[in-house]
Amino acid sequence: MYTLSEDNSEIVVDKTSENRNYEDFVHDLPSTECRWVVYDFQDRRAGADRNKIVFISWSPDAGNMNKKMLYSSSKEALRRNFTSVSVDINAADLGDVSRETVG
Template sequence: METSSSSGIAVNSECIDVFQSLKIGKKVKYIIYKLSDDKKSIVVEKQSAAGSYDEFTSDLPSDDCRYAVFDFEYKVADGDRNKIVFYAWSPESATIKSKMIYSSSKEALRKTLTGVAVEIQGTDFDEVSHEAVQEKINRV
């Protein structure tokens, strides 16, 4: 099954399968998605079963856009919690063309990822820092 966006870019079925491994199977800690080389579909670039948050953010390119999902763990007064966080990563140094394609294709992927609790728009690493995401989760 492939879903298409308003930009005509399809979501590869592997994107959904890997997301289910994160959401239900808890076999994946984070997923980074990118546009395929031919710019016709969204594909899985990387998945990690045990990556830390620092490892995750270091896997985001400083000069190109990506989408990502992270199974975010945090502490509250009565214990530990998890929320699935979706990231639309669009750094300032990415090309305008890349930003436009990623922006117009985001909803196609986002609609297929049922169970995401929080969405983060990041243009620099401060906006996707653990503290910034924790603060947004606390407001949800």
């Protein structure tokens, strides 16, 4: 999970995790603060394993409008570092990042 530094001058790592299921990860998204997330999504459907790298731009409805605009305009600076992303999601609420949306 990535965020902007306190002075908004650079993108920094906010939080990392390994071996967490998707639902636990989703509940870590802040309710009023923007974040960018790169998640290795693993799914098992019809007996087949599927992996895909998901990039999420998290901009909750309750977030500060100026911060939301700053995160939106800074997204590509981070996104271009992850060439293997197969799903790109702009999310404002938990429904936007549901397993069904990603899967």
